[in-house]
Amino acid sequence: MKMTFRWYGEKNDSIPLKYIKQIPGCSGLMGFIDKAAGALWSEQEIKEYVDHVHAAGLEVEVIESVNVHEDIKLGLPSREEYIDNYIKTIENLAKYGVKVIVYNFMPVFDWLRTDLAREIPEDGSNSLYYDEAELAGMTPVDIVESTAKNSKGFTLPGWEPERLKDLERVLALYKGVAPDDLRANYKYFLEKIVPTCEKCGVRMAVHPDDPAWPVFGLPRIAHTQDDFDKIVSFADSPANALCLCTGSLGSNPENDIHGAIRHFGEKNRIACVHVRNVKYLGHRKFREAAHLSSDGSLDMYEIMKAIYETTPETYIRPDHGRMIWDEKGRPGYGLYDRALGIAYLNGLWEALDKGQKR
Numbered sequence: 001m002k003m004t005f006r007w008y009g010e011k012n013d014s015i016p017l018k019y020i021k022q023i024p025g026c027s028g029l030m031g032f033i034d035k036a037a038g039a040l041w042s043e044q045e046i047k048e049y050v051d052h053v054h055a056a057g058l059e060v061e062v063i064e065s066v067n068v069h070e071d072i073k074l075g076l077p078s079r080e081e082y083i084d085n086y087i088k089t090i091e092n093l094a095k096y097g098v099k100v101i102v103y104n105f106m107p108v109f110d111w112l113r114t115d116l117a118r119e120i121p122e123d124g125s126n127s128l129y130y131d132e133a134e135l136a137g138m139t140p141v142d143i144v145e146s147t148a149k150n151s152k153g154f155t156l157p158g159w160e161p162e163r164l165k166d167l168e169r170v171l172a173l174y175k176g177v178a179p180d181d182l183r184a185n186y187k188y189f190l191e192k193i194v195p196t197c198e199k200c201g202v203r204m205a206v207h208p209d210d211p212a213w214p215v216f217g218l219p220r221i222a223h224t225q226d227d228f229d230k231i232v233s234f235a236d237s238p239a240n241a242l243c244l245c246t247g248s249l250g251s252n253p254e255n256d257i258h259g260a261i262r263h264f265g266e267k268n269r270i271a272c273v274h275v276r277n278v279k280y281l282g283h284r285k286f287r288e289a290a291h292l293s294s295d296g297s298l299d300m301y302e303i304m305k306a307i308y309e310t311t312p313e314t315y316i317r318p319d320h321g322r323m324i325w326d327e328k329g330r331p332g333y334g335l336y337d338r339a340l341g342i343a344y345l346n347g348l349w350e351a352l353d354k355g356q357k358r
């Protein structure tokens, strides 16, 4: 297992690389380059980024932000150009040591929350929060505007202004696109890119829908174990893998998270894991919790045990954290609570490892 940390780059993150290097047991980043969906990532910009991270003593074997253009998801004729760019980007990233690319196939929206800083009454910290009842009174434009307004000047992943300026137009294009249409477009994309991944030694890691159910009537096809069984069948290769995000998949109490890790880990279809706890507050209502099992609704010991026993060579990172100790930063991505999360997850791992070898 390699423990990593998400970092948004010198211009977009409040946390210096030096601080990340000082987190015990953190070997590197799940990295990010700020590029529009569909753009080609040049060798030069990748080299500069990777060299910069290496200079801080950290690895960057996982990249999270190669976003899939909507035309690919919609299956428009213009997808060919974007798929060509994607293939060249995979080749360019592989040249600089990248082994895993995290992406998603969610139409229009990446993750959604109705509050980016809901106070946790038990301790006065705050965290990202979702209540379907609050969403019911909002349009897609409302949620984009309120998220942008509340993100404290940071651009949130999936909410980049350039992606959302033509929100209404793109939403209209999805009218009449059924889940099976989206699956067909997804399969087409994977069939085109997986041979390049295999040649370059790169694994694609699809992130689950967050929250783990459809929103605004858009088709969503990645939020149950059954959905992922279909996805892994689209291209029968270890390069077609999952980023198993426990907090995203776990937002729906019906999903068995450690069961899903075992199921896909045993098939060698997990390329990396986002480990995060979530606390259920009611029907389709939850908040992000501290990593500790007893602070949320997920059993983090069983999650780490399933990883340890079925996919021990994977990359892990704490996904999000609460805002604690009056830290000012990007919602969900402060230093303190994520560093606490790493310390705890590493503790679980050491106990599993030593218990196994006793």
Ligand SMILES: [Mn+2]
Pocket: 207, 245, 248, 274, 319
């Ligand atoms: Mn995640």
